[in-house]
Amino acid sequence: MDNTKIPRREREKLRQRQEMLSAALELFSEKGYHNVAMGEIAEKAEFAIGTLYKFFRNKEDLYKSLILEQAEKFDRELTLAITEPQDEIEKLRNFVTVKGEVFSENISMIRLYFAETRGASFNIMADLDSQIRKRHEQFLKALASVFEKGIKKGRFQNIADPYYLAIALESITNAFLFLWLEAPEIHPYPKSPDTILNIVVKGLLES
Amino acid sequence: MDNTKIPRREREKLRQRQEMLSAALELFSEKGYHNVAMGEIAEKAEFAIGTLYKFFRNKEDLYKSLILEQAEKFDRELTLAITEPQDEIEKLRNFVTVKGEVFSENISMIRLYFAETRGASFNIMADLDSQIRKRHEQFLKALASVFEKGIKKGRFQNIADPYYLAIALESITNAFLFLWLEAPEIHPYPKSPDTILNIVVKGLLES
C-alpha cells in the first residue's frame, strides 16, 4: 500500500543520516573537528562524499547537528532524572546516578560535549555554543530549584545561592566522571551517589 | 670579555622567544590552534617566519612550548599558595584566593590551559596532554595532602578520600572562575574564599 511506502523512504533517510552522524561522532571525538576530513567521514559511513552533502549543508552543519542533537538528549535525560523522584535528596541522588549512566554509555559523545560546553572550542562556532549553553542553562536552573525547594523545606541548610550549589554539584560530578574516564580501574565512578553528594551536600544536611 | 658576551646573546634569544610565545598566546587564545597561521604569529611578533622556525621546530612545537611553560608556571604558583601558610584551612583559603588572582591575570592563557586539561583538545597532541597532566597531578597530590593532614590533625572530618576532596575543590573553583569569566558582573568571583570553601568544606568543618 501507498501509505507504508512513503514512511519507508523517510525511515531509510533517517537511518542513513544516523549512520553518517555516527561515523562523524567516532572520528570527531577521536581526532577533533579540524583533523577530520569530510572524505574520511564519507568513507567511514560508506557513502560518497556528495551524499554527505545532500544531508548536511557543510562540515559545520554536520558538526552542529551532531552536537546539538546529543546535547539535547543529554539534557532531556538529566532533567527527567531530577523531575521524577519526589524527595529533593532523592532527586540529587538520581541526578548523580543517571549522569553516571549517561556518561558511560556515551563516552565519545561526552568528549565532544565537554569540548563544546567548556569554552574549549574558542567560539569558532559561537552560535552553536550559545544554543547549547542556553539549553544547559535551563537544566542548571531546574537543578538550582531543587536546592531552593530543599532549603525552603528545611531539608538543606541555606549555605549558598542555590544556583551556585547547582554549579558546584555539576562540576564535581563532571570531575569525577573525567577521573573515571581516564582511569576506570583506579577511580571507579562511585557506586553510591552519596559518595559524591556527601562532599557537596554534607554541609547542607548535617550541622 | 667573552663570558659576558655569550650570556648577553642568550638573554637576547630568550627575550625574542618570549615575544614569539606572547604573540602566539594572544592569537591562539583568541582563535584556536587551527585558525592561527604561522605567518600571523610571525607578523604579530615582528619576526620573519623563518626566524620562528629557528626557535620552534614546527607549529606543534611552538604550541606545546607555550602551553607547557605556562602550565608549569601556574602549578608552581598554586603549589606555593598551599605551601606557605601553616594552617590547613589557611592553605585552602590561600589556594582559592591565589587561583582567582592567577586566573584573572592570565585570562587568555587560561582558555588554552583548560582547552588542554579538559579533554577539549581531543588528544591531538596526546603527549602534551600527558606531560601537563603529570605535572598537574603533582599539584593535586599536594592539595590532597593538605586535606589529609587536616583530617589527621582533626581539623576536617574524614568525609572522603583526600584526593577526591582535592579534585572537588579544584573543579568547583574552576566552575566558579568560568562563571566569572563569562559574566563578570553577574557572577563575580567571591571576594572571600570562604564562600567557595563553605560549599566544599563545610561538611568537613562543622557537624
Next chain:
Amino acid sequence: MDNTKIPRREREKLRQRQEMLSAALELFSEKGYHNVAMGEIAEKAEFAIGTLYKFFRNKEDLYKSLILEQAEKFDRELTLAITEPQDEIEKLRNFVTVKGEVFSENISMIRLYFAETRGASFNIMADLDSQIRKRHEQFLKALASVFEKGIKKGRFQNIADPYYLAIALESITNAFLFLWLEAPEIHPYPKSPDTILNIVVKGLLES
C-alpha cells in the same frame, strides 16, 4: 485509432521539450552557461533531472539545441524580411525594422545568441559555433545580394563590396540594438529605419 495516438504522443513530447528549452533559456541568459546547473533547469521546467536526460544527451547538447533552434528562427525571420519587399531600399528598411522587433521580443535569447556569434564563447563548443556561422553566413549573403542588385540597378552607388556592406549594416544594427538594450530610455531604437540606414547607406544613395 492508432494513427492519431502516435502524433498525440509526439506532440506531447515536443511540448515538454519546449518547456525544458524555455526554462533553460531563461536561466542561461541570466546566469551564463557555467553558472546554471542541470538540476536548476529541471526544477524550473518542473521535470525530474532524469527526464531532462531523456531529451538531451548532456548539458552541452541541451545548450546547443537551444542556441541552434533559436538562431535558425532568427535567420529565418530576417531572411523573410529581406525577401518580401520588392524594392531594394524597402528590403533594407524592412530588415532594420524587423530586426528591431525580433530583438526586443527575444531579449534573453539575444544575449545567448550574441555570446555565440561574437566569439564570446571562446570556442568552447567549436562545432556549435561553426554551425551557427554557416547558417548566418547564408543570411549575410542574401543581404549582400540585396546590395548587389541595388548597385546593379543603380539604386546604390558602388561604394564597396556588397558583402562588406552587408557586414556593415549588420554590425551597425547590432550596435544600436545593444545600446538600446543597455539603456532603453537614453538610446531608444530608432522609430524610423532610415535613421540607421542613413549612416550606412547615405553614401550609396545620395551623391
Next chain:
Amino acid sequence: MDNTKIPRREREKLRQRQEMLSAALELFSEKGYHNVAMGEIAEKAEFAIGTLYKFFRNKEDLYKSLILEQAEKFDRELTLAITEPQDEIEKLRNFVTVKGEVFSENISMIRLYFAETRGASFNIMADLDSQIRKRHEQFLKALASVFEKGIKKGRFQNIADPYYLAIALESITNAFLFLWLEAPEIHPYPKSPDTILNIVVKGLLES
C-alpha cells in the same frame, strides 16, 4: 649598491606577474574563464599554484587584472590615435589604422576583451564590466567629439548624432576585424583606412 638592489626585486616581481598574466591570457582566450583551472595557469607559467595566489587574491582577481590592464592599454592607444593628428578626417583614418594594428598584435587578448565588452560575459562579474565600460565610454565620447568638431567645421555633414556616428564606426571596424580574424586570407583588413571610412563616412563627406 643598495639603491639598485631593491628595484631589482621589484623588476623580478613584475616579470613574474607578467609571466602569470601571459599564461593566463593564452589559456583564457583559448578555453574561456570557466574552463581554465588555476592549476593549469600555474603549470603553464611554471610556478607553483601557491605562488599564483601570492600575486592574485583569487581566480577572479587574476582574470580581472588581466582584462582591466589590457583594456586600459587599448583605450589608451586608441585615444592617442585620435588625439595626435590635427585634421578630423586624419584622426578617423588614424583610428582605423591603429585599431587594425592593435588588434592584430593582440589577437588572443581581443577575444577576451570583446567577450567582456559585448555583454557576452553575462555580467558574472558585473563590476569588471562596469569598469571597462566606463573607460571605454570615455573613448567613445572622445571619438564622438571628433565627429562633432568635424561637423561644426563643416568637414562632415550633419547626418546623425556624433555619438551614434562613433558607435557606428566602432562597430564597423570591429566587424571587419572579426572578419579578418576568422579568415585572414579571404578578408584581409583593408590596407587603406578609407575602405572602411567610405562606408560610414561617405555620406558625411560627399553629397
Next chain:
DNA sequence: GATGAATGAGTTTTCATTCAT
C-alpha cells in the same frame, strides 16, 4: 517511462615548511 538519490572526479584555496639569498 519517469524519477531523483547516489556518485566521485574535479575545482578553488590555504598554509606549514623549506631554503636560496
Next chain:
DNA sequence: GATGAATGAAAACTCATTCAT
C-alpha cells in the same frame, strides 16, 4: 644569522551524469 618567496599537499565543496526503483 635572518629573511620571506616559493612550494605543493590537503581540504571543502559542486554538479554532470547514471541507474535502481
